[in-house]
Amino acid sequence: MPQQSWWGALAELKRQRVLRLTTVGRKSGLPRTVKVWFVFLSPDLVAVQHVRPPVPQWYRNILRNPRVVVSFGGVTCEGMAEPVTDRNEIDEILRKIRKKYRLFAWLIQLWGTERAVAATIRLSGNGGRGEFEKMTSVDE
Numbered sequence: 001m002p003q004q005s006w007w008g009a010l011a012e013l014k015r016q017r018v019l020r021l022t023t024v025g026r027k028s029g030l031p032r033t034v035k036v037w038f039v040f041l042s043p044d045l046v047a048v049q050h051v052r053p054p055v056p057q058w059y060r061n062i063l064r065n066p067r068v069v070v071s072f073g074g075v076t077c078e079g080m081a082e083p084v085t086d087r088n089e090i091d092e093i094l095r096k097i098r099k100k101y102r103l104f105a106w107l108i109q110l111w112g113t114e115r116a117v118a119a120t121i122r123l124s125g126n127g128g129r130g131e132f133e134k135m136t137s138v139d140e
Contacts, residue, residue, distance in 0.1 A: 019072035023061035039096040049118040079121040
């Protein structure tokens, strides 16, 4: 996607409710797609999270292979995911999730956040081309 189009679409992307995160299954090697809540940390950095146990499969998959594809608002980008391990950073991501999703996030986080996991995804803005071009979505 041309850079100008990306910047023009950024405000709309921030308003999207979910993104489709496609990872590579760590056992099967097949694409695995889930819908997750997200927040932008910067124009090319997105944070995703999961609060309740067990640790989600998407998180386990990125530990094995950090290459991902994200789709939201009609935009698809490749990215590199990185687990967030610092507790303060996870708490900050959860705070931003509460701000964006309001009551729904507050209710889910009432069960506790001590086992929450989070990851950041550095977006490449290349429209999802490359290694993932041939991937087909397999929902888990």
